[in-house]
Amino acid sequence: MGSSSSKVLTGLLCTPSVSCQVPAASAASSENWTFQPLPFSSSDRWIVDANGNNVPVVGINWPGAADTMLPEGLGYQSIANIAQKITDTGFNTVRLTFAIELVDDILDNGGDVALSTTLTNALGQTNGIAMLAKIINNNPQFNANTTRLQVFDAVAAGLATQDIYVHLDNHVSKAMWCCSLTDGNSWFGDTYFDTNKWVRGLSYMAAHGKANWQTFSSMGLRNELRPALTGAPNLQPYTWSTWKTYMTAAASAIYSANPDVLIYFSGLESDFNIEPAVGGSTLLDPGFSFDVASYEWAHKLVFEMHEYDEGISSSCPVYETILESFGADATTRTTGNRAPLVISEWGHDETDASDAWQSAYSECLAQFIVQRQLGWMVWVLAGSYYIRSGVQDSDETYGLLDHMWSEYRGVNSSAAIKQLVQQTYAAYGQ
Template sequence: MKIVSMFLALASLTQAAPSHQNQYQNDLSNRQAGSWPFGPFVTSAGKIRDTTGKNIVYAGTNWPGHGEVMIPEGLQYQSIEYIVTKIKSIGMNAIRLTFAIEMIDQIYANNGQDITIQRAFTQALGQANGTRILNQVLAKNPQFTASTTRLQVFDAVAAELARQQIYVHLDNHISKGMWCCSGTDGNTWWGDTYFNTANWVRGLSYMANHGRNWAGLVSIGLRNEPREPTNNNALRSSSYNWQSLYNFHKQGASAISKANPALLIFLSGINYDTTVAPFFDGSTLSPGNTRFSLSDFPGYANKLVLEVHNYETGINSCSSLQYNLFNKGFKAMTSEAKIQFPVLLTEFGFAMDANTWRGTYATCLASYLPSQKAGWTIWVLAGSYYVREGIQDYDEGWGLLTRDWREWRSQGYVDGLFRGMVRNSLAG
């Protein structure tokens, strides 16, 4: 595992000597420019382009690492190498790797030191179950020990993804490590119970900086699914609006650009990120008179990407689904938009059973997204979670993988629709 050791060493060196940031960034940029992933990526109107001028399309899935343990899921069942090889086997080229701000908060509270995976598992799962799951993780991933830290696990995942040439898109999924999302979970909006704005900015900066030595890290998302705080009337009335979202996005984007100028920065919308229309259609960002302006992102306006989510699983009209996707997001990729952006559907999904994939929702997306040359990451890779909503070893019925992360949960979907969707998205 020489590549893992190299990345772990680089990560430690980075934390020890942050004053060398610019030199490290220059070295990394030089390495990327002449070899995969041919970065840093930039945007041009509705396209993402690498240093060779090639248009880049993401065709991938979500790998959660934002739950209570705050470690990428599934490692008690399979090795990192096995999971990444499984992803690669159908041609996927991108992973949306999620994290919680709480992980960085704990590092700062611990004098700058991350906690061990032994502590992470026992804190989240209890002494007995935490120890048992830890031992399973170590058996499947013998490069780790009980004293390995959480970020070293993230480093190892990123290293293996790079070895198999799969892009990493980091996603700030939540503040407090837990299942996401609801209107009452305390993570809804800036200023909510667990959503401290300063800590969020600090966390984005920390992870952007930490990922400088991940060869395959090409982008980062500001925040997953901003949404209405339904149990916090004061917060909802004071700032749940497009004008405030824009101001928060400017703060987060600025922090990321300063920490790691190579990264693309994904901007999300309100109402669980189901629309980003006011960012591209020239309308005022209510309740004020501000409009989106690329000049508000000086020096990195060509790093901005929009992301949307869609879970209209019960829809029975493909044309209606396409209409919604276009007007709420993908119009930004066309000349009809006041400001053009690349747009990705970073979450969509459905039950991985024998028949759901044959319905309108899945089949429509499988044709529409490749036709638009639009990037996407399906929710979710995970066949199970260490813990979800209080249930340990939670079986994820929407997971691409089975509970033990070994096989495809719906082989019919993978062979009948999904492989073609990946292939068609990446063609040309």
């Protein structure tokens, strides 16, 4: 659809000359949703709370897996301010990402690393010291000796004060910007993807979260599994059988360490394809079979899918049919592994000038989410990063917040997100 045409975007009349504003009476806020008691479980196609009531997952990604191994944005804002902005937008969940390297340092390399050291390592001596001062100024509960995991603990505590659930996602093994086919983090046995340390790291964080994080609700096993082009000597075959071997082992380790959290299963092709896992078999790997009901953690499994704008189709019915063919039918199918589905990454340029907020992709995906009552977590909260792919203080146009994490990046774009929040809650009768 061209930029000159008007369209209804998730219930809002939007044109190039009319701002896509959320009416005051339906503005997103923490009043849209009442905290539901943990632990959560999966029941048929639903995520349910401790009382058996259906839970809408309405979330946003807060990255913490890059070079510093710290949740982003603390050089610009306090944890409290960021958590308040999350609540004000209407989200009830944060997908907080981490790197296995953080746990490896704790268990293998002499213990967790202090703020002063991790910032200097990532940003250099001068810039690291400057960033440390900014973080402490905004968050005076920290000092130079505060460790990385203590910062994660503080973020989890800040989110808990706003009744926001923590979904912990293992983004990478070696801390860096994700994702490419040559970064060494792609697939089981890749250059940095030591499967034993990965399982150990998930288990460690599951136990740590259980002991320390009040609103710890769920964990993601691995972000965007994909082919590896590194030629690593221990690289395992890129098959669904390999997927099953390692993903089920990791899920069992998490369940043993913390039987309360939901366990999110991602698929292949950067988590766009989960169909064989949902269906339980695939002709491409005749030896593969997957029966969720046979595992002790069956009542904790959630499928996750990532969906960015690949130009699939501007026709919403066609778009939805294609998504279903890749596993987005997880909640409606009558055979295989029917289970909850969360679109744990989706997003677009948040600047209003991009018009991405009113694209066919945005409209069709929002419509699909609401009609199917799916959970979702938009990418991304971050307006900027400490460092991304070697660039310090890197701007993020996909960020809901601006560079300094203080205001929304786009008026129309943020209004569209707020409207999707409203419609998701409404689909659950909230």
